[in-house]
Amino acid sequence: MPGLKRPRTDGDTAPSEGVHPSRRRRLEDGEANTKLAQAYNDLADEIPSVRLRGAGDLCKYLTAESPDQAHHIDIALDRLVKGLCSGRKAARLGFSVALSEVLRLALSQTNSEDGDDFTLAKATEKSIRLTRPEGKVSRQEQREHLLGRRFAFQAILRTNVALRKEVPEADWQVYVKAVIDLASHKDWLRTECSTMLYEYLESAEGARLTATRVQGLVEALRQAKLLKTAEGVALWLAISERWPDTLPKGVWAKKSPMSADEQTTLKKILLGSSAEDEEETTNVKSLQSGTRQAQPNFVWKAVLGWLYQRNVSHDFERFWHEVVERGLLHTSASTERKALGLQVVALAVSGALPPYLGTVLNEGIVRMLITQRSEDSRYLFDAAKQVFDSIMGRAKVEPEVAPRLMHALLAGGALDQQTKTKTIESMLQRADEASLEGIVATLRMVILRPRVDSKGQVDARRRAYADILLILIRLHKSKHSSGRFIAPWLKQVLQLLVDLGYRDVATEPSPALADATRAIFRSRLASCVSFAVDQPAAVVAGILTCILDTLAASWKSLGEPLSRQAKDALKSAEQARKDTAVKIASQRTPEATAAPAFDMLFGLSMLQVYNREADSIEALEDLQESYDAWEAGAESSTGVVELLLSFVSKPSASLRKLAERVFAVLAGNVTAESLQSLLDILQQKESLSGQQELFDERGDDAGPANENGESDGGGSEDGVVDVEDTSDVELIDGDVTNASEDDEAEEEDDSDRSSDADEGANGSAGEDEEAIFDRKLADALGTAGMEEADSDSDGSDMDDEQMMALEPHLATIFKERSKLASKKQDNKDAKENIVNFKNRVLDLLAIYVKSQYGNLIAMDVILPLTSLVRTTSSKPTAEKAFAVLKQYFEACNKNKSLPQPEDDAPCFVILAELHEEMKLGGSKLHANACSRSSLFVSKVLVAKDLQNYKRISKMYSALQREWYMDLKSKVQGSVFTEWTSWSLTTRKQR
Numbered sequence: 001m002p003g004l005k006r007p008r009t010d011g012d013t014a015p016s017e018g019v020h021p022s023r024r025r026r027l028e029d030g031e032a033n034t035k036l037a038q039a040y041n042d043l044a045d046e047i048p049s050v051r052l053r054g055a056g057d058l059c060k061y062l063t064a065e066s067p068d069q070a071h072h073i074d075i076a077l078d079r080l081v082k083g084l085c086s087g088r089k090a091a092r093l094g095f096s097v098a099l100s101e102v103l104r105l106a107l108s109q110t111n112s113e114d115g116d117d118f119t120l121a122k123a124t125e126k127s128i129r130l131t132r133p134e135g136k137v138s139r140q141e142q143r144e145h146l147l148g149r150r151f152a153f154q155a156i157l158r159t160n161v162a163l164r165k166e167v168p169e170a171d172w173q174v175y176v177k178a179v180i181d182l183a184s185h186k187d188w189l190r191t192e193c194s195t196m197l198y199e200y201l202e203s204a205e206g207a208r209l210t211a212t213r214v215q216g217l218v219e220a221l222r223q224a225k226l227l228k229t230a231e232g233v234a235l236w237l238a239i240s241e242r243w244p245d246t247l248p249k250g251v252w253a254k255k256s257p258m259s260a261d262e263q264t265t266l267k268k269i270l271l272g273s274s275a276e277d278e279e280e281t282t283n284v285k286s287l288q289s290g291t292r293q294a295q296p297n298f299v300w301k302a303v304l305g306w307l308y309q310r311n312v313s314h315d316f317e318r319f320w321h322e323v324v325e326r327g328l329l330h331t332s333a334s335t336e337r338k339a340l341g342l343q344v345v346a347l348a349v350s351g352a353l354p355p356y357l358g359t360v361l362n363e364g365i366v367r368m369l370i371t372q373r374s375e376d377s378r379y380l381f382d383a384a385k386q387v388f389d390s391i392m393g394r395a396k397v398e399p400e401v402a403p404r405l406m407h408a409l410l411a412g413g414a415l416d417q418q419t420k421t422k423t424i425e426s427m428l429q430r431a432d433e434a435s436l437e438g439i440v441a442t443l444r445m446v447i448l449r450p451r452v453d454s455k456g457q458v459d460a461r462r463r464a465y466a467d468i469l470l471i472l473i474r475l476h477k478s479k480h481s482s483g484r485f486i487a488p489w490l491k492q493v494l495q496l497l498v499d500l501g502y503r504d505v506a507t508e509p510s511p512a513l514a515d516a517t518r519a520i521f522r523s524r525l526a527s528c529v530s531f532a533v534d535q536p537a538a539v540v541a542g543i544l545t546c547i548l549d550t551l552a553a554s555w556k557s558l559g560e561p562l563s564r565q566a567k568d569a570l571k572s573a574e575q576a577r578k579d580t581a582v583k584i585a586s587q588r589t590p591e592a593t594a595a596p597a598f599d600m601l602f603g604l605s606m607l608q609v610y611n612r613e614a615d616s617i618e619a620l621e622d623l624q625e626s627y628d629a630w631e632a633g634a635e636s637s638t639g640v641v642e643l644l645l646s647f648v649s650k651p652s653a654s655l656r657k658l659a660e661r662v663f664a665v666l667a668g669n670v671t672a673e674s675l676q677s678l679l680d681i682l683q684q685k686e687s688l689s690g691q692q693e694l695f696d697e698r699g700d701d702a703g704p705a706n707e708n709g710e711s712d713g714g715g716s717e718d719g720v721v722d723v724e725d726t727s728d729v730e731l732i733d734g735d736v737t738n739a740s741e742d743d744e745a746e747e748e749d750d751s752d753r754s755s756d757a758d759e760g761a762n763g764s765a766g767e768d769e770e771a772i773f774d775r776k777l778a779d780a781l782g783t784a785g786m787e788e789a790d791s792d793s794d795g796s797d798m799d800d801e802q803m804m805a806l807e808p809h810l811a812t813i814f815k816e817r818s819k820l821a822s823k824k825q826d827n828k829d830a831k832e833n834i835v836n837f838k839n840r841v842l843d844l845l846a847i848y849v850k851s852q853y854g855n856l857i858a859m860d861v862i863l864p865l866t867s868l869v870r871t872t873s874s875k876p877t878a879e880k881a882f883a884v885l886k887q888y889f890e891a892c893n894k895n896k897s898l899p900q901p902e903d904d905a906p907c908f909v910i911l912a913e914l915h916e917e918m919k920l921g922g923s924k925l926h927a928n929a930c931s932r933s934s935l936f937v938s939k940v941l942v943a944k945d946l947q948n949y950k951r952i953s954k955m956y957s958a959l960q961r962e963w964y965m966d967l968k969s970k971v972q973g974s975v976f977t978e979w980t981s982w983s984l985t986t987r988k989q990r
Contacts, residue, residue, distance in 0.1 A: 036061055040079065043094035044086070051094035059101050073106050073118070081130040084155075085148030092151055099155040107161055120161050120171035124178050127152035146182070146189060153179050154196045160205050162213050173216050180220045183231075194231030195298045201238040214243045222248060230269050233257045234302035258306065260318065267323045270299065271337070296343045301351075308353055317359050320348075325364065335379045342369075342383040346390040354401050361391075361408035363451060370412045373419040388423050395427045402431050403438030410446045413457070414464030424468060429475050436476065436489035443469060444496050448509045455511065462517050466500075466524045469493055473528045477535065486542040494543065497525040498550040502610060504559045518559065522611060526652065529604070533657040537596035541581070544603030548574070551610050558610075566609050569620045576627050577602045597665035598627050601643065604658050619643055640666060641674040645681070648840035656840060664847045672857045675848070679864040681841050682881075684834055686873050691830040694837075835874045842880045846887055853891035856899045859940070861888065862933045863913055869929045870922040882929045889936050898940050904948060911937045911952065915959050921970025931975045935982050942986070953983075 042054025083095035106118035131149035183193035200206040226232045253261040328341025348360045372384040450461045501521035583595040608616035626639035647655040684690040868881040918930045941948040963971045
């Protein structure tokens, strides 16, 4: 019945059964259109894989056989060409790929009945027609359409239609003329179109072009007067490689724009203008580049590539000097042109042949880079960074060219310091072992022949190069050596530093080395040893052996001849080092474990003799005696400890590290007498008198003065800062120790800490120094009380004779004041020296208690350390002393090993002295140190005999009774709380 639907039966399985054919076709077309729309949408996606999938789906749809296939292809071509004019997302990239594939499909149907509709000429005409903007459009829209046409032409070229023999020559001419017309439209389009043609000519497919096709392209370029443009030069070079016969005569001399005769014309063209003859260039203005280039034109890559391929150094140098240096980077060039020039330099650095790198980065260009990169306010600051990035990128990819790059960059001196970058350091870090030798040879070359004239600049550059050698050693510590055989590059570094620091090679460097510069190289050599001290003993031995062998081989050429005593001591020490080397290699006896320590001691002591350090010969002789005693089986630790103390008394990081390392090896052999020599230093006054007493006893009047003692030798260059001035100076807790800086900070916390008797003793009865000076000056001038007598008087009523009579008195007063200021500074310096010395001794004691916690004589450190916490004027030193105590106690607890005295009496003496120390008062840190030390000694006594607890408790009771009765007692109440807690804890443990 009308209006009723036929009920569905089980047999109705296909959804399209019973549907009218026309409706089924519409459904299928709708589904296909949906997929097609999705494919077009995917072509504009930013993800490349999605774009490729869209192009594949579109080609799959168009290759399906159907009566309307040609119609579908034509519609697709229209839509794709129009899509190229869109700037949406990545539409131009995706549509360009799809257009190439669809054009291949269309042009392949030349044998079909619709083949006449798909020809090269018609595809070119379609591209022009569909990319022509309709009506009045904005400049941006016009640009989008012109760019779309360029991509359409590129899509046509990618189909390799030009390689098809069946394509008529007339069609190729239509295409070429269309491309050249587009290139002539705008200067940026000329670059775009020329890039497209150049890349195709250089490709494998383009190489198959026939001479006839290329001849047509050349003729079109000639007619459009584009052969003498920058882009024309690149195309000319590309064509001359494969089709030289197609190039016309009379355009370039010798048919080459790179000819020496065309240098001026080429320079003019590459700097941004056309060079057609005046009578032929009616449109020169339209061919000149009117926009600033954000990056170098592809022409530069083409020209540089042509020069690299020819590999004629004279041609490259001529081109670089004339076009780049005297053109783009000329002093009178605009900022925009210089920016382009630096971009060309970066391009050349990334691809130049290794021999050309010195030309690319010549001294003038490097100096310009340093200048522009030294301040971020420079106009070319970012452009210079591109060059440095290119340099580091090239060095990373090709480490073998690092020496050449280094040689070029080091011509400017301390590049990293001046530019505030890490260009040199990064190159050094990436260098492999094969290139390290070349880098060292480069450094030797620039050190011996700095390319500057001023003496001050020469010294400053050599100082900077010495720092670079030190950085090289630090960055490649893992590549120093294998066993006692050091790496060849490291051997070169050490020998170079020895030559420059010690040997008389005044005839080789130009100009000659200054004495201050020699001292710098000696200091850097010591720093090199400092870097190696914490490495395996074999590495240290190898480095010291290399240095000493080089020095021994050049006794006659040393800048300052050695004395007979020094030579004898050195010969004996060298024989001892050979003996230790044999012992280390054989490992025959347990005692041989001390051999590496003596080996390092001999090495550093011998180096000190070469450095002409005070008392170094005597120290080496004393070491020889200690070594002989050790070999004979006698006690020798006292002499060694004294030598180690002489090392740590100097502000040298290498000597401190060496002393710590040797002390760790010999800690088990340290006697009570040797240990006491360390503890005596902790009890010295932190004043001038304490320094005199300490170092007079040690035979070193100078004290721990700066071991370098050299001047810069001529000032700095361009703000050069010597980054290694403190490389071999003692650092404590990361900072150069300066006890005076701690004084003010600790006044409040340690206000009750006792001070030295001589500090603050200047002046009369504590009278202020300024007041004393003012009083003496007033007495001399007769102005005391003048203010009260006559406030308006200015004291100008003295005659000349009176003034002359006053002059001797005034001179005496100011001389006394100068002496007073000098004495005050001496006291301050002495205090710093003593505090630093104590800190280094504490480092040695920390090493000792860490390994010798079970040794009975280790208990000797308890009382001196506790007393130091109270007496020192440096809060960090007090904290370090407490840390050593804490480390000692924790090592015993952790290893469950306490000292086991045979006699209780010495331990009770220590305990009684600790209780007396508590009564002296001090900071909370001091009270804590006394309490923990007292409890540790109690623990040792109770562990030996439980009955000792009774006597200990009586001592604590007596101390507590005295504290309770005396309200002025300085004993901290926490001492008794901790004693009670310890008693309860140990009782439970029993």
